[in-house]
Structure formats: structure tokens, C-alpha cells
Amino acid sequence: MTDSGLNLPQEFPPTLREVMLRRRWLGVLALCLVVAGVFAWLGQWQLARAIDTDPPPPGMTEQVRPLDEVIEPGQYLAEQLGGQRVQTSGTWVPEDFIVLSQRFNDGEEGYWVTGQLRVAERTSIAVAVGWAQTREQADAAVESLQREGAVSVKITGRLIDDEGVEVPPRADPLQLTRMSPAALLSRWHDIDELNVYRPYLASVTASAGLVDISSPPPQQKSPINWLNIFYAAEWAVFAGFAFYLWYRLAKDAWEREVEEFEEAAGEGSGAGETAR
Incomplete structure (x- = not known):
């Protein structure tokens, strides 16, 4: 057992x-x-x-919309709004037209003239006014805009994200090559308690003898x-x-x-x- x-x-x-x-x-x-x-x-x-279940409709960026309906001062630009065409009106600050170098227009290197546009009380947006082939042409455009003074304008352009702040070269510490509202703000006048838009506005139509900035529509991204x-x-x-x-x-x-x-x-x- x-x-x-x-x-x-x-x-x-x-x-x-x-x-x-x-x-x-x-x-x-x-x-x-x-x-x-x-x-x-x-x-x-x-x-x-x-998978983007609600992609923006084709051509949405080409519909001109009021600036204040697209973005508020201090807000980051949403990805789907990059290159959106907007319209706004305001007054130039004559002392704040600044030249940027190493700016390409249809593959040709040149210069941008930028300015501070007051779109409301204590609210501004950086604007790329136009392109020039030489520095002399850009400086001449700045002098012309400064002589016109604080004129009121209506501008249509594309909203483009801040390109970021750069370290200026030692040879010319005042030289700017990137379109950065943050960098321009440090050189603007009358900025106490000033509200500034984070993206900048690339004007569709140039002024003061400048060339229109080439700014094609953004490519439609895959959903x-x-x-x-x-x-x-x-x-x-x-x-x-x-x-x-x-x-x-x-x-x-x-x-x-x-x-x-x-x-x-x-x-x-x-x-x-x-x-x-």
C-alpha cells in the first residue's frame, strides 16, 4: 500500500x-x-x-482673415495656421524700421526691411515690409518710410512663426539675419507694457520702392x-x-x-x- x-x-x-x-x-x-x-x-x-480626423480644408490659408480672429498677442502660432493670410491695420512707428540681411527672395540673396506696426493701444506686430537686392536700397527704403512718419496703413500678409533669436556675429553685433519679433523688440522704441504678437507678418505688397516678398502658400500636409x-x-x-x-x-x-x-x-x- x-x-x-x-x-x-x-x-x-x-x-x-x-x-x-x-x-x-x-x-x-x-x-x-x-x-x-x-x-x-x-x-x-x-x-x-x-491621424488628423479634422484636417484643415485645402486653401484655407489663402482666405484672408482678420488678424485678431486668428491669434491673440503673446499666443504661439498653431501649426495649421502657419502661412495663414491675414489683414490688419495700424500705424507705423517711424523709428523702428530695421534691416535684416541674408534674406532670400526667389533664390536671390538680399535684405528685408522690417517695421513695428501698432495695431491697437500698446499692441504691436513685427512686419516684413519688403525685399531689397542691396543694402543701399534697403537703407534708402528705411529713410523714405521714416520721412513719411507715423502713417496709418492696412496690410495683408502671411502669418509666419518666429525664426528664433541668434547670436550676432562679432564683426557686426548689430546685424540681424533672422526674423524674430523677440529680437526686434529689444531694438524697438516705446515698449513699456507693450503687447507683441509672437509670429510676424510678411506683407504681400511691398512699399517704399521695395520688392514684394516671395511667400508661396504652405504645402498641404498629410493627415x-x-x-x-x-x-x-x-x-x-x-x-x-x-x-x-x-x-x-x-x-x-x-x-x-x-x-x-x-x-x-x-x-x-x-x-x-x-x-x-
Whole structure:
């Protein structure tokens, strides 16, 4: 008779399924399910951001809209509004016409004349007035605009994002090559408590003998962001790897038990032969 209370030697090694169904590995599986669920949620979030379900209609940027309906002073320019044609009116500040160098117009290098346009009480926007081929032409345009004084104008142009502040060259610390309202603000006059638009306005029609700035419509972007789709696929791979990691760890534990069983069985048979 066999006594069920005795710890008898195991006749066969455990199967992989038996090891996986042990409490320890079921707990690890539950943890992997939580981790995989987080990864799946992140993948879904990336996928939702990858497809623009409400893209702007074609040609929207070419519809001239009032400036104050598109953006407020101090706000960042939304990506879908880059290059939007707007219209505004205001008064020039005669002292604040500044020349920018290294500005290209249809592939030809030249200069921009920029100005501060007061569109409301204590509110201004930087405007790229026009392009000149030489510095002498740009300086002459600045002198002409300054002589006209604080005239009121109505301007139609494209809203373009700030190009960023640059470190001026040592040879000419006053030289500017980027259209940055933040950099221009430091050189403007009467700026106490002044509200400034973050993007600038590239005027469609030049003045003071300047050439119109070439500013074609922005390219229509695809409603699909492939980079976000790639990230979503990465999260799916990570979720699958969580299950593979559980399977690999459980299988390693099972293989160790099988090896230990085989070693014990070999030692037992060796001891039996010695006893004979």
C-alpha cells in the first residue's frame, strides 16, 4: 500500500503547463498583463494622434482673415495656421524700421526691411515690409518710410512663426539675419507694457520702392503622422514582449526543474547499482 502522507519521490518531471499554472507564475502573468495594458494604452494614444480626423480644408490659408480672429498677442502660432493670410491695420512707428540681411527672395540673396506696426493701444506686430537686392536700397527704403512718419496703413500678409533669436556675429553685433519679433523688440522704441504678437507678418505688397516678398502658400500636409504610427507600433511590440518575457522566465524555471530531476534520477540509479 502507498501512504499518501509520505513525500514520495516524483516519478516524472513537471510539464511546462504545470509550471505556468503555479501561483507564482500566475502572479507574474498578472503583472505582465498590467504592463501590457499600459503599453497598449500608450500605443492607442499615439495612434489617435497619428491621424488628423479634422484636417484643415485645402486653401484655407489663402482666405484672408482678420488678424485678431486668428491669434491673440503673446499666443504661439498653431501649426495649421502657419502661412495663414491675414489683414490688419495700424500705424507705423517711424523709428523702428530695421534691416535684416541674408534674406532670400526667389533664390536671390538680399535684405528685408522690417517695421513695428501698432495695431491697437500698446499692441504691436513685427512686419516684413519688403525685399531689397542691396543694402543701399534697403537703407534708402528705411529713410523714405521714416520721412513719411507715423502713417496709418492696412496690410495683408502671411502669418509666419518666429525664426528664433541668434547670436550676432562679432564683426557686426548689430546685424540681424533672422526674423524674430523677440529680437526686434529689444531694438524697438516705446515698449513699456507693450503687447507683441509672437509670429510676424510678411506683407504681400511691398512699399517704399521695395520688392514684394516671395511667400508661396504652405504645402498641404498629410493627415497621417507616420512617426506617431511608428511609435504606436513600438508600444505594441513592447506589449507583446511583456508576454514573451513571462513565457521565457517560466520556461527557464521549468528547464531547471527538469535538469534537477534528471540529475537526481541519475544519482539514484547510480546508488542502486553500487548497492548491488
